Amino acid sequence: MVCFQIEFSMLAVFAGLVNQPPNFIFKGHSMKKFINTVDNLLDESARGFALAHADIVRLNPEPRYIARTAPRAPGKVALVSGGGSGHEPLHIGFVGLGMLDAACPGQVFTSPTPDQMLAAAQATESGGGVLFIVKNYAGDVMNFEIAAEMLDCPHETVLVHDDVSIPEHQGMGRRGVAGTTIVEKIVGAAAEAGADLAACKALGERVVRATASMGVALTSCTVPAVGKPTFGIADNEIEMGVGIHGEKGRKRMALASASEIVEHLTQAIDDELKPAKGQPALLHVNGFGATPLMELYLVYDLTRQFWDRRGVSIVRSLVGNFTTSLDMAGCSVTLTLLDDEMIRLWDAPVHTAALRWGC
Amino acid sequence: MVCFQIEFSMLAVFAGLVNQPPNFIFKGHSMKKFINTVDNLLDESARGFALAHADIVRLNPEPRYIARTAPRAPGKVALVSGGGSGHEPLHIGFVGLGMLDAACPGQVFTSPTPDQMLAAAQATESGGGVLFIVKNYAGDVMNFEIAAEMLDCPHETVLVHDDVSIPEHQGMGRRGVAGTTIVEKIVGAAAEAGADLAACKALGERVVRATASMGVALTSCTVPAVGKPTFGIADNEIEMGVGIHGEKGRKRMALASASEIVEHLTQAIDDELKPAKGQPALLHVNGFGATPLMELYLVYDLTRQFWDRRGVSIVRSLVGNFTTSLDMAGCSVTLTLLDDEMIRLWDAPVHTAALRWGC
Numbered sequence: 001m002v003c004f005q006i007e008f009s010m011l012a013v014f015a016g017l018v019n020q021p022p023n024f025i026f027k028g029h030s031m032k033k034f035i036n037t038v039d040n041l042l043d044e045s046a047r048g049f050a051l052a053h054a055d056i057v058r059l060n061p062e063p064r065y066i067a068r069t070a071p072r073a074p075g076k077v078a079l080v081s082g083g084g085s086g087h088e089p090l091h092i093g094f095v096g097l098g099m100l101d102a103a104c105p106g107q108v109f110t111s112p113t114p115d116q117m118l119a120a121a122q123a124t125e126s127g128g129g130v131l132f133i134v135k136n137y138a139g140d141v142m143n144f145e146i147a148a149e150m151l152d153c154p155h156e157t158v159l160v161h162d163d164v165s166i167p168e169h170q171g172m173g174r175r176g177v178a179g180t181t182i183v184e185k186i187v188g189a190a191a192e193a194g195a196d197l198a199a200c201k202a203l204g205e206r207v208v209r210a211t212a213s214m215g216v217a218l219t220s221c222t223v224p225a226v227g228k229p230t231f232g233i234a235d236n237e238i239e240m241g242v243g244i245h246g247e248k249g250r251k252r253m254a255l256a257s258a259s260e261i262v263e264h265l266t267q268a269i270d271d272e273l274k275p276a277k278g279q280p281a282l283l284h285v286n287g288f289g290a291t292p293l294m295e296l297y298l299v300y301d302l303t304r305q306f307w308d309r310r311g312v313s314i315v316r317s318l319v320g321n322f323t324t325s326l327d328m329a330g331c332s333v334t335l336t337l338l339d340d341e342m343i344r345l346w347d348a349p350v351h352t353a354a355l356r357w358g359c
Numbered sequence: 360m361v362c363f364q365i366e367f368s369m370l371a372v373f374a375g376l377v378n379q380p381p382n383f384i385f386k387g388h389s390m391k392k393f394i395n396t397v398d399n400l401l402d403e404s405a406r407g408f409a410l411a412h413a414d415i416v417r418l419n420p421e422p423r424y425i426a427r428t429a430p431r432a433p434g435k436v437a438l439v440s441g442g443g444s445g446h447e448p449l450h451i452g453f454v455g456l457g458m459l460d461a462a463c464p465g466q467v468f469t470s471p472t473p474d475q476m477l478a479a480a481q482a483t484e485s486g487g488g489v490l491f492i493v494k495n496y497a498g499d500v501m502n503f504e505i506a507a508e509m510l511d512c513p514h515e516t517v518l519v520h521d522d523v524s525i526p527e528h529q530g531m532g533r534r535g536v537a538g539t540t541i542v543e544k545i546v547g548a549a550a551e552a553g554a555d556l557a558a559c560k561a562l563g564e565r566v567v568r569a570t571a572s573m574g575v576a577l578t579s580c581t582v583p584a585v586g587k588p589t590f591g592i593a594d595n596e597i598e599m600g601v602g603i604h605g606e607k608g609r610k611r612m613a614l615a616s617a618s619e620i621v622e623h624l625t626q627a628i629d630d631e632l633k634p635a636k637g638q639p640a641l642l643h644v645n646g647f648g649a650t651p652l653m654e655l656y657l658v659y660d661l662t663r664q665f666w667d668r669r670g671v672s673i674v675r676s677l678v679g680n681f682t683t684s685l686d687m688a689g690c691s692v693t694l695t696l697l698d699d700e701m702i703r704l705w706d707a708p709v710h711t712a713a714l715r716w717g718c
Contacts, residue, residue, distance in 0.1 A: 032577040032594065032688060034617040034654040044617075045653045048660030052644075052676040088652035108653075218391040235391065258393040258403075285411075290649035292685045293447035294404045294467075295393040301407030317411040321680070326651045327688065329391060357715055 031227045033327075038225045042085055042107055049092055053353045056096045063113070065104045065120035070097040070351065077191040077200045078102070078124040081133040081184060082117060083140050084109040086223070087244060090180060090323045093354030099188035100133075100352075108223055108326070109245045111139030117147035121155070129154035129197040133184055133204065135176025136161040156197055158183065158204030162213045162334065164272045165241025165250050175243050178286040178323040178334045179211035182346075185355065189348035203345075207336065212272040214265045215332030216249070217242035217288065221325045240264055244288070244325045244332075258295075262302040265333045270310065275337055277311035282318065282346065284334035289324035291331050296320065303333050316346055322354065390586045392686075397584045401444055401466055408451055412712045415455045422472070424463045424479035429456040429710065436550040436559045437461070437483040440492040440543060441476060442499050443468040445582070446603060449539060449682045452713030458547035459492075459711075467582055467685070468604045470498030476506035480514070488513030488556040492543055492563065494535025495520040515556055517542065517563030521572045521693065523631045524600025524609050534602050537645040537682040537693045538570035541705075544714065548707035562704075566695065571631040573624045574691030575608070576601035576647065580684045599623055603647070603684045603691075617654075621661040624692045629669065634696055636670035641677065641705065643693035648683035650690050655679065662692050675705055681713065 035041050042064075050059035050066065057066050065082070072078070081091045082104030091103035102120035106112035121130045130151060134144045136159050148155050161168075162179030187204045195203065217239040220229035230246035233239060238261065241249025250268075275281060285300045287293070300319050307314055315338065323332070338346070349358030394400055401423075409418035409425065416425050424441070431437070440450045441463030450462035461479035465471035480489040489510060493503045495518050507514050520527075521538030546563045554562065576598040579588035589605035592598060597620065600608025609627075634640060644659045646652070659678050666673055674697065682691070697705070708717030 032597070032614060034577075034620065034650065034658050034690065036616045036618055036657075041653070041657065044660050045657040048656035048658070048663065048678075051663055052656065052659050052678045085653055086651065088656075093652075218393075238391070255391060257395045259395055261393065289651050290686055290688070291393065292445065292648050292683060293452075293680070294400070294444055294685070297407035297411065297447075298395075298400065298404040299393050299407070300411050301403050304407065304410055319407075319411045321652070324651060326653070327649055329649070329686065331393065357718075359717075 031222050031224070033224060035224055041224055042105065046105060049353070056351060056353060060119065060123065063116040063119045065102050065116055066092045066095050067102040067120065067124055068096045068100070072101065072126045073194070074126055075128045076126050077128040077195065077197050078121065078126060078130045079133060079184070079188055079191055080117065080120050080124065080130055082106065082112045083135050084111060086326045087324050089354035094181065094184050094352050096350070096352035097359065098192045098348055098350035099184055099355065108225065111137065111143050114143045114146040114150065117144055118150050121147065121151050125153050129156070131155070131187065131191070131197060131200050131204070132157040133180070133187065134159050135180055136173055137175065138172055154197055156201040158187065158201055158208065160208055162208065162211045163243065164212045164268050165214050175247070177213045177215060177244050178284060178332045179208070179213045179336065181318070181322045182211055182282060182284060182334065182336045183207045185350060186342055186345045188350070189345035192348065207342065210337040211334060212269040213332050213334040214268045215242050215244070215288065215330060216240050216261055216265060217246065217328055217330035219290065219329040221246055221289070221328035223326065242330060244323060246325065246328065258298055259302055262299055262306065266303050266306040269333060269335050273335060273337055275310070275312045278313060280313045280315045280338045280343065281307065282316040282336040282338055283307065283314045284318040286323050286332045286334060287321040288328040288330040288332070289321055290327045290329040293320065296331055299331055299333070315343065390581050390583070392583060394583055400583055401464065405464060408712070415710060415712060419478065419482065422475040422478045424461050424475055425451045425454050426461040426479065426483055427455045427459070431460070431485045432553070433485055434487045435485050436487040436554065436556050437480065437485060437489045438492060438543070438547055438550055439476065439479050439483065439489055441465065441471045442494050443470060445685045446683050448713030453540065453543050453711050455709070455711035456718065457551045457707055457709035458543055458714065467584065470496065470502050473502045473505040473509065476503055477509050480506065480510050484512050488515070490546065490550070490556060490559045490563065491516040492539070492546065493518055494539055495532055496534065497531055513556055515560040517546065517560055517567065519567055521567065521570045522602065523571045523627050524573050534606070536572045536574060536603050537643060537691045538567070538572045538695065540677070540681045541570055541641060541643060541693065541695045542566045544709060545701055545704045547709070548704035552707065566701065569696040570693060571628040572691050572693040573627045574601050574603070574647065574689060575599050575620055575624060576605065576687055576689035578649065578688040580605055580648070580687035582685065601689060603682060605684065605687065617657055618661055621658055621665065625662050625665040628692060628694050632694060632696055634669070634671045637672060639672045639674045639697045639702065640666065641675040641695040641697055642666065642673045643677040645682050645691045645693060646680040647687040647689040647691070648680060649686045649688040652679065655690055658690055658692070674702065
């Protein structure tokens with residue numbers, strides 16, 4: 001079996017550094033993390049997650065996946081997602097009633113392997129087939145494809161590619177970022193309500209088409225296996241359009257006021273979606289991990305003013321750290337144009353570690 | 360009226376720096392934040408918060424407080440808290456059904472003023488009197504006392520002082536930190552269920568006695584009005600027992616493995632509470648703002664092992680960023696020894712921006 005474990009090309013250069021001695025954190029690196037060894041980080045963290053949320057999830061240690069404990073109606077479509085760790089709560093924090101049936105965490109910023117995806121799908125399939133929700137990264141896409149080929153039941157895939165910072169037809173195309181949360185919530189509710197596999201896939205693709213995101217980094221993140229920041233950035237610079245692994249954005253810019261920064265994000269999204277006056281929408285301001293909530297609400301206020309001025313009706317909101325990039329300071333803005341069905345599904349009960357309402 | 364606006368003594372030295380010119384962020388400071396001007400930060404952020412959660416809260420701009428929109432039963436005790444901003448979601452994120460009736464946000468790390476507290480209490484009092492929940496800082500304590508003196512209805516105060524890093528009878532005594540969330544949730548549920556003022560106060564003090572916390576900083580935070588880190592700390596150092604404004608802890612230590620760091624935190628808490636074998640408890644691992652969730656769950660795993668070995672029964676858990684210190688990397692551990700009533704009240708429905716279940 002050929003497995004693609006590298007989620008984005010930058011990580012290839014780090015590959016040789018993964019097996020550091022256990023005491024690497026004391027060797028004068030600037031990395032300061034709560035960690036014992038890089039090799040055990042995911043084991044210990046996933047075990048803690050499953051223990052803290054034992055009422056919602058269970059951990060299958062090998063191959064590693066997190067599955068919901070809530071019973072499933074026979075014939076319910078099983079929703080399975082996954083990706084590199086370091087973006088928590090995405091995806092494991094979205095496993096539970098009304099959202100994902102299972103999530104497969106890879107090592108930090110590294111795709112999970114097909115055996116994880118296959119095992120998660122087989123464990124949660126309940127007669128309705130399996131829908132994979134996959135963020136658009138080379139490793140994730142290929143490994144989910146390999147798993148799908150080995151899966152002996154009906155299955156479909158929804159590819160999330162909401163990052164408007166890069167052109168649609170460049171390279172691998174657009175990256176899947178914070179819009180993934182919206183897709184997983186809305187399709188999760190539909191699956192819970194009995195929608196069949198084709199309907200779930202069509203709905204997922206409709207949400208993807210209606211969703212656009214863009215992010216900005218104030219600082220880099222630090223991958224534990226590397227021990228130093230992924231990219232250099234000066235004290236007076238920001239990375240506009242950054243990816244959730246620290247991938248290059250649209251441009252390196254001078255640090256600016258929040259209003260100026262937000263204008264770039266919102267204008268790019270508005271240019272993409274072109275919402276009509278009166279269009280209902282969901283506005284999601286997502287922190288990358290190290291940005292205080294106080295600043296995220298300030299960004300929300302500014303984004304809200306932008307679309308209020310254009311007559312877009314923000315009827316649902318989500319503010320907080322949902323699709324993170326380890327310890328990166330920065331945030332992203334996501335807009336999803338909603339229809340009545342999507343609003344109803346967004347409001348439907350959900351019981352996961354990171355999103356919970358109605359139950 | 361004498362108002363004490365300084366929440367902790369270190370801020371006194373910053374007082375002259377608050378009125379920076381609007382473009383101070385471009386003057387070569389290392390501070391990188393989503394901000395327009397320091398003077399408008401709280402206005403813009405509070406407005407964003409109220410807009411994002413308009414189904415749960417409303418903002419009174421002057422004097423500034425956040426109040427719940429959910430109707431109150433006549434005679435319900437009104438719970439009012441508050442403190443300096445920069446700890447979000449505490450306290451504004453805990454306003455709503457089953458928790459606080461109102462919260463008064465001060466400027467960053469600066470006590471709110473008595474007129475805010477008085478207005479919040481008067482607006483939410485419903486015939487059952489007012490219970491103030493106050494973290495033990497000089498400015499907060501004095502300003503809540505002034506507000507209480509001016510309040511023309513029955514009122515009581517619960518003082519939260521759960522930080523075991525400092526001795527109980529030193530100076531102002533112990534600081535109120537992440538245990539505040541537990542107090543506000545449990546007393547909030549009791550008030551919602553009709554407990555009277557004396558019962559709410561007694562319950563709050565019981566929870567405070569049953570609760571102990573200790574934190575550790577890997578990095579400093581940066582107060583926007585100051586524009587540089589609150590304290591210096593080397594790449595190979597940590598601050599054990601740090602306060603939530605960056606106050607000095609028990610000792611400056613060398614960076615260590617997560618297991619060693621957690622052992623310090625858990626041992627200090629265990630020494631304080633001395634839980635019996637079989638004692639049910641709530642374990643809260645709280646991030647200070649810039650620590651990835653992946654690391655917080657690893658810390659949870661280690662703390663859980665510590666008390667599992669001692670036969671303490673962790674029956675409820677809370678992991679995430681709840682009592683933050685702006686952009687500080689670090690975390691705290693809180694243990695609350697539970698009785699049946701406290702478990703029932705913890706599980707009761709809550710509908711706030713930051714905690715939501717059962718509705």
